[in-house]
Amino acid sequence: MLRILHQIFKVGTITEPLVPSEAFEVVGAKLQNTIKQRFRGSLAIRLVDAGSCNGCELEIHAANNAYYDIERFGIHFTASPRFADMLLVTGPVSINMKKALEMTYNAMPTPKLVIAMGDCTINCGVFGQDNYAIAGKVEDIIPVDAVIAGCPPSPSDLIQGILATLTV
Amino acid sequence: MSLLSNTWFAERLGDHGIHSEYLEDHHPAHMPCLEIRRLDWAHAAEEAKRLGMRLVAIWAAEAGKHDVKAGKRRALYTYMALAHPEHRHALLRTELRGDNPQIHSISQHYIAAYRMERTMQDMFDIDVMDTPDNRPWLKHEHWPESAYGLLHTFDSKTPLQSDPERLDVDYDYVPCDSECAYEISVGPVHAGIIEPGHFRFHAVGEKILNMEERLGYVHKGIERAMKGRTASDGLKLAARVSGDATVGHAWSFAQACEYAADINIPARASYIRGVLCERERIANHIGDIGAICNDAAFAFMHGQCARLREDMARLHKEAFGHRLLMDSLVIGGVAHDIDDATCQKIMQQTLDIAEEVERLRDIYADTASIQQRVIGAGIVSIEDAKDIGLLGFVGRASGHYPDERIEEAYAPYDALNITIPTGKLGGVSTRVWVRFEEIANASRIIIQLLEQLPKGNIQTPWTAPEAGMSGFASIESWRGEIAAWVRFGVDEKIDRYFVRDPSAINWLGLELAVRTVPVPDFPLVNKSFNCSYAGNDL
Known part of the structure; x- marks a missing residue:
């Protein structure tokens, strides 16, 4: 126990402004305010991997680490679409995931915000649109509110993308 | 990079009456590719197992466009890669019959082959004989039956349209008829930030009796x-x-x-x-x-x-x-x-x-x-x-x-x-x-x-x-x-x-x-x- 405490105090608080610039603090504060006003301080996100390579998932995990600590803004990832405010979708939509993606979307309450994350959701990425196994881009399957570019987008891109979607 | 040709496996196969031919168009020489007769396929796997080799993979490939002889059907091959801790890798290849592509399963010798053999069935319409499991694997139920993703005749450029009559067909999961056991089905969308797949559990009380994986959801061709x-x-x-x-x-x-x-x-x-x-x-x-x-x-x-x-x-x-x-x-x-x-x-x-x-x-x-x-x-x-x-x-x-x-x-x-x-x-x-x-x-x-x-x-x-x-x-x-x-x-x-x-x-x-x-x-x-x-x- 003592060693655990020692380690915790030695590392200290490492949570930092997302991008080392003033822009982030503004973004962070704005994000927090928006979430406070529109979602009573808590924004629940359901993630669906609709065919990604797992790269985007690694960066979503990273957004939860102590440096970015996405939860400080009131954002958390939820296990069920039933109480999700936002759907985060990664990957081109594979033909074998299309139905599951539609079902997840339909299971959500309004406002059913949808963010598509990664280059795959813009143009199906390296997998290509002329591919029998790809049903299409996310927006071909369900309505999309915002797209975050990158292969994969960095954790700070992700957080800023979420803010941009909320303030539209 | 090229080392001396590795003839160890070819010699061992020869000891058991399996004739093999070294393919010149494959590199590197220390991981040779050997052509064997189709009827020796399962026998070669059996001998490899006896030699202490492990199965690396089994897959199929059509002959390339450059390799099609005029007026002839495009050849279809199956490949098997094996590895020995001391004698490195060796590949085997055999040609299937064009009119009736069949191959013996090697799953009785290498259990890890069975999902790869199912993939060969799904993608090439190869009939794998004596397989312990011939359910589709990557080819989910909604696919039209005639879709074989890796055949050259298949239209691979347009998104596959589901067969409307097969939309609600369920995968043939391993059943459990016991009155004491219950089923839990999880996925493809899991609770956390992870990739999609389906798990079907049979449980008795708190203990898992059996778990079956159903994958293929992120198949991207x-x-x-x-x-x-x-x-x-x-x-x-x-x-x-x-x-x-x-x-x-x-x-x-x-x-x-x-x-x-x-x-x-x-x-x-x-x-x-x-x-x-x-x-x-x-x-x-x-x-x-x-x-x-x-x-x-x-x-x-x-x-x-x-x-x-x-x-x-x-x-x-x-x-x-x-x-x-x-x-x-x-x-x-x-x-x-x-x-x-x-x-x-x-x-x-x-x-x-x-x-x-x-x-x-x-x-x-x-x-x-x-x-x-x-x-x-x-x-x-x-x-x-x-x-x-x-x-x-x-x-x-x-x-x-x-x-x-x-x-x-x-x-x-x-x-x-x-x-x-x-x-x-x-x-x-x-x-x-x-x-x-x-x-x-x-x-x-x-x-x-x-x-x-x-x-x-x-x-x-x-x-x-x-x-x-x-x-x-x-x-x-x-x-x-x-x-x-x-x-x-x-x-x-x-x-x-x-x-x-x-x-x-x-x-x-x-x-x-x-x-x-x-x-x-x-x-x-x-x-x-x-x-x-x-x-x-x-």
Whole structure:
């Protein structure tokens, strides 16, 4: 126990402004305010991997680490679409995931915000649109509110993308 | 790069009356491809098993466009790759009958073959005879029956439309009629931030009786999408077969291409590839150890490990231009050279992280609450591990120790003395122990590689081989051996790419590991394997 405490105090608080610039603090504060006003301080996100390579998932995990600590803004990832405010979708939509993606979307309450994350959701990425196994881009399957570019987008891109979607 | 031709396997086959012919259009010579008669297929597998070889992969390929004889039907081949701890890899090929493509199953000799054989059925309409399981695998129920994704006659350019009459057809899961047992179905959309797949549990009380995996949800037609790409364009796709093992997949693809074209990469490039691959190994093991602990509510470890992983990602961005090391390889070498200052930085961080991990390991080992969960959970016996041929750290925790850095000893590992942890107990705690050991070993390797980093170029100019040349590579990624086979066609374009992620084999181990464990232990055991869905589904 003592060693655990020692380690915790030695590392200290490492949570930092997302991008080392003033822009982030503004973004962070704005994000927090928006979430406070529109979602009573808590924004629940359901993630669906609709065919990604797992790269985007690694960066979503990273957004939860102590440096970015996405939860400080009131954002958390939820296990069920039933109480999700936002759907985060990664990957081109594979033909074998299309139905599951539609079902997840339909299971959500309004406002059913949808963010598509990664280059795959813009143009199906390296997998290509002329591919029998790809049903299409996310927006071909369900309505999309915002797209975050990158292969994969960095954790700070992700957080800023979420803010941009909320303030539209 | 070419070594002497490896005739060991051909001679052994000859001893048993199996005639084989060495194929000249396959490289490298130390991993030869032998053509055998179709009727000898299962017999050859049986002899290979008796010789102590493990199955690497089994796949099919149509003859390339360059290889079609006028007025003749396009030939269809099946391939089998096998590996021996001392005699390296050997490939077998046989031609199927064009009018009635049939092949005997080898699953009775190598159980790990059965899902790959199902994939051959799904993608090529090959009739695999005497298979223990002929249900479709990647071809989900909604696909039209006539769709065979890798046949040249199939329209691969337009999204496949579901057959409306098959939309509600359910997969033929293993049934359980017992009145005492109940079913739990999970997925494809899981509770956490993970890839999609379906698990069907049969449970009695708290204990799992059986767990069946249903994968294929993230099938993206990667093998087909590779067709017609140049090697350097294809490398971007190969780097995204499984995003967490991007260096491993890129390396196996690049090396297969380089073998096919018979080009050597500069020593400096191979050393940098080694550094990238070992860094990827450390980052993933650290992330997974944290996640395993988190699944047993030891959140402290998760927090600390996630921090270390982030530190690594940031240095990767700085030194190699990408947080996850994507696109850091090129065909013929690596994309980024490292200067002395960067070299020092990488060495320093690797040492610091290895030291921190050791400190965390002490805490992990002395915390009773986590030890109680991991010790004895999710055991795969040595016998089962050898039978399936489990790979990487999963195999190494269960008494099966294939490691291509030692067996294949490709550059730069041929210059190093690689030691691997040899676990035997096969539970979650052993897999975690193996991962801790591998972090320490990998950090030693990185230091050694960087200290001895040869001077010189980092790229060899690439010239594609002539049509019909193929290359096979086997790379030890953090999950285990990645096997890739690439054949070139006309216009310097790739004609067929086959890749086997270690997960395609290790998923079978998970099904055995969760038998008789309590249902709430499933996430813990699953995380200790952390098999790739994307790498399996392709």
